[in-house]
Structures are given as structure tokens and as C-alpha cells.
Amino acid sequence: MKKQHPVRVWITGSQGLIGRALMGAAGLLGPGYSVRGLTRQELDLVDFKAVDRERGRDKPDIIIHCAAMTVVSLAQKNPEAAHRINFETTRHLVEHDGDTRMVFFSTDLVFDGRRGNYQETDPVNPLHVYGETKARAEMAALRNPKNLVVRTSLNGGASASGNRAFNEQLRESIKNPGAGMTLFTDEFRCPIATVETARAVWQLVLGGHAGLFHLAGAEKLSRWQMGCILAERWGVAMDGIRPGLAKEFTGPPRALDTSLDIDKIQAVLPEPLPGLGAWLKANPLADF
Ligand SMILES: NC(=O)c1ccc[n+]([C@@H]2O[C@H](COP(=O)([O-])OP(=O)(O)OC[C@H]3O[C@@H](n4cnc5c(N)ncnc54)[C@H](OP(=O)(O)O)[C@@H]3O)[C@@H](O)[C@H]2O)c1
Numbered sequence: 001m002k003k004q005h006p007v008r009v010w011i012t013g014s015q016g017l018i019g020r021a022l023m024g025a026a027g028l029l030g031p032g033y034s035v036r037g038l039t040r041q042e043l044d045l046v047d048f049k050a051v052d053r054e055r056g057r058d059k060p061d062i063i064i065h066c067a068a069m070t071v072v073s074l075a076q077k078n079p080e081a082a083h084r085i086n087f088e089t090t091r092h093l094v095e096h097d098g099d100t101r102m103v104f105f106s107t108d109l110v111f112d113g114r115r116g117n118y119q120e121t122d123p124v125n126p127l128h129v130y131g132e133t134k135a136r137a138e139m140a141a142l143r144n145p146k147n148l149v150v151r152t153s154l155n156g157g158a159s160a161s162g163n164r165a166f167n168e169q170l171r172e173s174i175k176n177p178g179a180g181m182t183l184f185t186d187e188f189r190c191p192i193a194t195v196e197t198a199r200a201v202w203q204l205v206l207g208g209h210a211g212l213f214h215l216a217g218a219e220k221l222s223r224w225q226m227g228c229i230l231a232e233r234w235g236v237a238m239d240g241i242r243p244g245l246a247k248e249f250t251g252p253p254r255a256l257d258t259s260l261d262i263d264k265i266q267a268v269l270p271e272p273l274p275g276l277g278a279w280l281k282a283n284p285l286a287d288f
Pocket of ligand 1: 012013014015016017018019039040041043044045046065066067068069070071085105106107108152153154155156159164
């Protein structure tokens with residue numbers, strides 16, 4: 001039966017890179033939806049009592065759950081805090097009320113990267129705390145068959161802070177060659193523009209899709225290749241940027257090839273997901 005009130009949507013982490021893109025593209029939902037973006041300042045999601053109070057007031061029909069501790073090295077240093085926001089908070093939001101539909105944002109980093117071109121049916125094997133917390137949260141989210149889990153890859157675009165997206169970090173490094181950034185030639189992902197991620201998520205929501213989907217760019221690129229494509233777009237030299245090998249990296253373990261097979265999502269989306277190179281060519285004026 002059709003709901004009488006507009007479908008109420010929460011977006012957690014709405015000031016983050018992807019949450020902000022979702023807010024920007026929320027017009028795709030049309031007039032039957034009312035969207036509220038939540039920030040940490042308004043509601044700290046690890047405060048479950050406050051979450052329950054706010055949720056009781058708003059009664060969201062759909063929660064797009066973007067909020068997370070997303071920096072791999074930070075999660076590795078703070079495993080308890082990462083577990084709390086990435087896993088326990090997701091489980092709390094899922095278990096509170098079976099009527100609410102959740103769209104949970106997960107990551108290609110649930111895979112160990114030994115093979116690449118992963119399908120939704122492939123077993124996960126995270127190499128670090130961030131990947132582990134996300135893999136556990138996926139399972140919690142998928143316990144409700146109405147929920148949707150999207151595993152995305154490296155997202156690029158314009159963040160509120162100007163330093164969240166990989167393109168922004170690269171641009172900063174090129175401006176400050178002294179910082180000495182290394183881009184790995186042996187680490188592969190399927191980068192995507194956040195506006196494409198946002199469009200695809202809203203299309204999945206409107207289509208009533210549930211279950212697990214890989215949502216990434218159609219082209220597998222190494223970090224070094226991404227850097228070269230972006231430097232060319234900006235008309236700059238890769239000053240101060242060095243090629244390097246992820247397998248020799250001494251920080252938290254790195255998954256070498258977490259490229260995602262996107263056939264499942266492509267079959268249900270009205271428009272294809274482009275690779276990063278093709279998207280940049282098609283959007284020469286985009287802030288990227
Ligand atoms: N961006 C990517 O390349 C990428 C790739 C794969 C998967 N993902 C997943 O996609 C989702 C969105 O990523 P993103 O890049 O948009 O992340 P982001 O830019 O780091 O944003 C995360 C947001 O979550 C908020 N948050 C963290 N802890 C919170 C808490 N306790 N209460 C309320 N809000 C809290 C943060 O607020 P503060 O700013 O106050 O910390 C921030 O606004 C994440 O789940 C991430 O794991 C992202």
C-alpha cells in the first residue's frame with residue numbers, strides 16, 4: 001500500500017564525500033521523498049540513546065548509511081572506535097526497527113586483493129581493521145532482506161573539507177612537491193566519480209532493489225595510472241610524485257587488486273557506470 005506521507009530518508013555522514021554527493025543529487029528522487037542529511041554535530045551515531053530518540057521523532061523510512069571511520073590507517077590505530085562506528089552502529093541502526101530500509105555503504109577493501117575482478121558472490125577476506133569492520137557490518141545489514149549493500153571503490157569528487165577525495169589529495173601533493181607522495185603501480189581499483197555513485201544509489205532506491213551490489217567505475221586503474229590521467233586533465237607535471245610498489249609498503253597491509261565486477265548493477269541501472277577516464281572526458285568542466 002502506498003504511504004500517505006512523503007518517504008522519509010536519512011543520510012548519515014551527509015557532510016562526508018559521498019553523503020554530500022547524495023544530498024546534491026537527491027532531486028532525482030522526486031517530490032514523494034523528503035531527505036534529511038545528518039551530521040555528527042547534530043547526532044553522534046555512537047550515542048545509541050540519542051539515535052533512538054531522534055529516530056523515534058523522525059521515523060525515517062529509508063536510512064542511507066554513509067557515516068563511518070573511513071581512513072584505513074586511522075581505523076588500524078583505533079580498532080575499538082572503528083568497530084563501534086563501522087560495525088556496532090550499523091547493527092544498531094539495522095536492528096532497531098525491521099520496517100526501515102537501509103542502504104549501507106561498504107567497500108572493495110573487504111577483499112584481500114589477491115585476485116581482482118571480484119563478484120558479489122566471492123568470499124571476503126579483509127586484510128585490515130577497516131575492511132573487517134565493514135565486512136561484519138555488511139552481514140548485519142543483509143540480515144534484513146529489504147536492505148541494500150553497495151560496495152564501492154575509490155570515489156573522487158569535491159569534498160566539503162577539500163581533502164577527502166583522492167583527486168583532492170593528489171592535487172595538494174602536486175602543489176607541494178616537497179611532501180613526496182608515492183603512487184603505487186601495483187595497486188588496482190575501479191575509481192568512480194561521486195556524482196555517478198550518488199546517481200546509481202538513487203536509481204537503486206527508486207527501483208526498489210535489495211541485496212548486495214558492486215558499484216564502481218567500469219575501468220580498473222592503478223594508483224599511478226589515476227595520477228597520470230588526472231595530471232593530464234589539469235595540465236600539470238607529476239612533480240614530486242613517485243611511482244612505488246604497494247607490496248613493499250610498510251604501513252597497514254594493502255590489498256593489491258580489489259577491482260570489482262559490476263555486471264550485476266549494470267544490468268539493473270538505466271545508464272551504464274563509466275570508467276574514470278571516460279567520465280573525465282565526458283565532463284571536462286566538472287570540479288575534479
Ligand atoms: N570515499 C571512498 O573512496 C569510499 C570507498 C569505499 C567505500 N566508502 C564508504 O562509503 C561511505 C562514505 O564514505 P565517504 O568517503 O563519504 O566518507 P567520509 O568523507 O570520511 O565521511 C564520513 C562521514 O561520517 C561521519 N561520521 C563519522 N563518525 C560519525 C559519528 N560517530 N556520528 C556521526 N557521523 C559520523 C563523518 O563526520 P566527521 O566529518 O565529523 O568525522 C563524515 O562526515 C563510508 O561508509 C565508506 O566506508 C567510501
